[in-house]
Amino acid sequence: MPEAYADILVVDLLGGIGDLLMLLPAVHGLARRNPGARLRVLTHDPGAELVRADPAVAEVRTPRHGRPGAEREAVVEALAAARPDLAVSTTRYDGIAELLEAAAARAVTNLWRGPPPHQPVGARYLEILHAEGLLDAADRSARPRVHVDDEARRAGERAVARLVGEPLAPPVVLVTDVGMAVKRWPGRRWRTLAGELARRGHPVLTVGPVDPDAPLGVPLPRSDLPTLAGQFAAVGRRGGVVVGSDTGPVRLAAAAGATTVALFGPTDARRYGMGGTDLQGLPGCPHRRPTAITEQPCWWEARCPLDAAGPACMADLDVAAVLAAVAAR
Incomplete structure (x- = not known):
């Protein structure tokens, strides 16, 4: 035994x-x-x-x-x-x-x-x-599954229902912020993506700081993490998709049952993938170290050895690829 x-x-x-x-x-x-x-x-x-x-x-x-x-x-x-x-x-x-x-x-x-x-x-x-x-x-x-209690689930459902109503297409949540600059997707691409999603009839919701001069969509109400999990669960129940970089809130969305499209740059999607659609920028980067990411030259200060303007791996992910992934999911 x-x-x-x-x-x-x-x-x-x-x-x-x-x-x-x-x-x-x-x-x-x-x-x-x-x-x-x-x-x-x-x-x-x-x-x-x-x-x-x-x-x-x-x-x-x-x-x-x-x-x-x-x-x-x-x-x-x-x-x-x-x-x-x-x-x-x-x-x-x-x-x-x-x-x-x-x-x-x-x-x-x-x-x-x-x-x-x-x-x-x-x-x-x-x-x-x-x-x-x-x-x-x-x-x-087994895959990560977070426990969403009844209170958090009801609060998430109320918030999403109030924001999206009865849309023609499922909602899409954009998690635009990330804790590390090396994982950040360019802001202009987020704006292009949000505009195209809205044109296709998707209610576009956002998590994280949003530029008031260039709004990407309707922010989800600020909340604690259990309630955010409830919001993601409500999006998932509507067939919606959560899009963002390799960051905690996107992992939370996947663990709460929502479909995700995750954007990977310095981290290897094969090591850190979330089980939805995991898009890898610059797959052949010679500086990526899948089992020792903190030793990569770009990791702490986002100084890319391949492009002084910013992480080349994140820039390699274009809007068309992300849109196609959202449509497929």
């Missing part, structure tokens, strides 16, 4: 919403494999909002402050509160892996180890946990 664990601590302190979403299938798989277990998640805000209402998760912890060392302190506190039977972590900096290995009865602290260049990150997590005997074979094909 496979070993069962009563207290499971899952640690994801990489910082991004997308990082947590890629780990969700592992969280849910561990909960299914260990019915009745107390499964705790330690992660950052605001992503923590997405698992607080998840029925698979008994407790959510976050670091208490944003100063250096906060993440290590949070791990120490979680371990002091209860010694886990099993600890699983994506996070290895600041001695966090060693803390977990010393305190937990069993620990799997490197879900990034030895990835093939084109294996999706989330699939790698699941494969390692399956090899460790912690997940079933069926779990290896």
